[in-house]
Amino acid sequence: xxxxxxxxxxxxxxxxxxxxxxxxxxxxxxxxxxxxxxxxxxxxxxxxxxxxxxxxxxxxxxxxxxxxxxxxxxxx
Amino acid sequence: xxxxxxxxxxxxxxxxxxxxxxxxxxxxxxxxxxxxxxxxxxxxxxxxxxxxxxxxxxxxxxxxxxxxxxxxxxxxxxxxxxxxxxxxxxxxxxxxxxxxxxxxxxxxxxxxxxxxxxxxxxxxxxxxxxxxxxxxxxxxxxxxxxxxxxxxxxxxxxxxxxxxxxxxxxxxxxxxxxxxxxxxxxxxxxxxxxxxxxxxxx
Numbered sequence: 001x002x003x004x005x006x007x008x009x010x011x012x013x014x015x016x017x018x019x020x021x022x023x024x025x026x027x028x029x030x031x032x033x034x035x036x037x038x039x040x041x042x043x044x045x046x047x048x049x050x051x052x053x054x055x056x057x058x059x060x061x062x063x064x065x066x067x068x069x070x071x072x073x074x075x076x
Numbered sequence: 077x078x079x080x081x082x083x084x085x086x087x088x089x090x091x092x093x094x095x096x097x098x099x100x101x102x103x104x105x106x107x108x109x110x111x112x113x114x115x116x117x118x119x120x121x122x123x124x125x126x127x128x129x130x131x132x133x134x135x136x137x138x139x140x141x142x143x144x145x146x147x148x149x150x151x152x153x154x155x156x157x158x159x160x161x162x163x164x165x166x167x168x169x170x171x172x173x174x175x176x177x178x179x180x181x182x183x184x185x186x187x188x189x190x191x192x193x194x195x196x197x198x199x200x201x202x203x204x205x206x207x208x209x210x211x212x213x214x215x216x217x218x219x220x221x222x223x224x225x226x227x228x229x230x231x232x233x234x235x236x237x238x239x240x241x242x243x244x245x246x247x248x249x250x251x252x253x254x255x256x257x258x259x260x261x262x263x264x265x266x267x268x269x270x271x272x273x274x275x276x277x278x
Contacts, residue, residue: 003188008180012259016240036193043197047266050205051234052142054215058101066097066125067090073126 002030007037011044086133093129100142101125103235104149106219110228111153111164120156124149139237146236150246166228168249168257179263194266195274205269214278218268222261229254230261 002010007030013019014027031038058066085092104124108117127148135144157164183192199205206215219227228247232238244251272278 003184004190005181005184005188008263009178009259012255012262018240036190039196040194043194043270044262044266046197046200046202046205047262047269048234049202051230051265052103052140052237053203054206054219054235055102055106056212058098062101063094063097066101066122067094069122070093070126070129071090 002026004030004034004037004040007031007034008040011037011041014041015045015048082135082137086135088129088132093132096128096141096145097125100145103142103231104145106227107146107231107236108149108153110224110231111150111166112156112162113165116156117153120152121149123156124152127152142235143237146232146238147242150232150238154246164247166225166247166249168225168247168253178260179267194270197269197273199273206265208272211269211272211278214268214272215265218264222264226257226261226264229257230265233258234262 007027010019010023010027014024019027031041081092085096101121104121105117108120108124112120124145128145131148135141154164183190185191197205199208206212222230229243229249232243232246233240238246240251240254243249244254247254249257268278
């Protein structure tokens with residue numbers, strides 16, 4: 001029987017659909033029985049979706065620098 | 077991105093391209109720093125933007141635009157390393173932190189059951205989960221302190237959405253090691269957000 005710690009260690013691969021069949025079955029059974037792990041994997045999935053948004057937007061100066069360089073190449 | 081906007085972008089609209097730069101520039105810098113170092117990342121990303129601008133009409137929209145830009149930036153980083161005859165800074169060896177305890181280890185009993193289960197998170201939208209004012213500052217600290225190899229995999233896989241096998245081959249890292257590094261990075265973020273959602277502080 002898988003422990004919650006084992007479940008957490010396999011949760012990344014569960015979300016990436018990268019588990020061997022036997023492990024996937026054990027993980028799925030654990031998930032049916034454990035509400036804490038259901039919450040963990042649901043929130044982990046939510047976290048992973050949020051990671052692409054974790055970086056701040058570039059400043060106007062940074063954007064201008066990039067665009068100036070592009071325009072100077074266009075004109076050459 | 078809506079189709080109409082994408083079509084305008086592909087036709088070379090400079091205003092929309094500047095918007096793209098605004099949204100993704102910092103992520104591309106973060107993606108390349110662990111490979112070429114902080115002093116060269118800006119130049120690499122600048123070259124990547126130039127390539128992206130020249131190739132935008134060929135963007136097929138099959139992957140997310142961040143993933144497409146990420147691949148261009150990684151290629152530019154590799155080219156820079158070749159030109160300077162340097163090795164990638166990425167290494168999956170020699171970092172003791174890599175093998176330190178999992179961030180969530182303290183949350184389990186000896187038998188491996190939850191002692192302190194995850195809190196219920198109130199924030200629902202992906203755009204706002206990691207951008208709360210107070211949280212953003214703690215997140216920045218956490219990312220800065222994170223071992224470079226963990227950060228590198230996190231930026232490639234989760235922030236840019238590059239395929240796992242492509243990451244392993246670009247970095248010449250085994251899939252098992254990359255998995256461990258990604259897991260370590262994600263659990264650190266999970267612990268931070270969980271604490272913040274539970275207490276309002278971090």
